[in-house]
Amino acid sequence: MTTSATILVLGIATAYLSGLLIFSAAICGILFIVFLVVTMFRHPERFPVATGTSEQFKQAISLFVGLPAILIVALGYIGMTEVIGEQQPYLVAILLHIAGIIGVLAMLRMPTSKQRQMRNNILSLHRYFHGEIDGPPMSIECYEHHLPFAVALGVEQRWTERFNLWRESEKMDAYAPDWRTSS
Structure with a gap:
């Protein structure tokens, strides 16, 4: 400056x-x-x-x-x-x-190169949430781990829809987080 x-x-x-x-x-x-x-x-x-x-x-x-x-x-x-x-x-x-x-x-x-790498990682995560690229296999742990990132990127509804589709394909009952079922 x-x-x-x-x-x-x-x-x-x-x-x-x-x-x-x-x-x-x-x-x-x-x-x-x-x-x-x-x-x-x-x-x-x-x-x-x-x-x-x-x-x-x-x-x-x-x-x-x-x-x-x-x-x-x-x-x-x-x-x-x-x-x-x-x-x-x-x-x-x-x-x-x-x-x-x-x-x-x-x-x-x-x-900087670190800023470019962070941007690329965020874009990849965004594409993963939309199902455009492969990533970790869907599970309850995966859903809960990535949910805060989905909220930050504004794609939590799409991420939850993907989770619900996976849950239905696995024939699971309704989902409730661990903290809610243990209290």
Whole structure:
């Protein structure tokens, strides 16, 4: 976090001192809009859903009018601004600054190998609960052991249905947990 803040401050100072502050802000604005649109398509759950008609109208206006207008203004400014010879090294520094911010943000969001393994294990467990892959054979102990995980993943109903099908195929009586029958 300190690294990205330092890169940001140095980039802003360079842009200000070289007279390219608005130019670099336009470049960052374009990148921000592209990042926002990509994130909206890849992770729509991160963005709030408008409930009322007026909120939906505001969202539609900002998405279909506001963002393209900002993009057009930024591209117009970049296209109409002439970068003179002595500003070119600063422009390169600004572009490296933007690339540095993108690189730092990308590294911050990359999961570690342990996090990837945990995610893969959770996905495998989820598929096991749905019966898509083989796992431990069904038994009362297996059902009770995995039930808290099924609840955490929100598939407890499907897991219980699988258990009930197994119980019926084994011609077992109604199921009652050990703690309930012993008290």
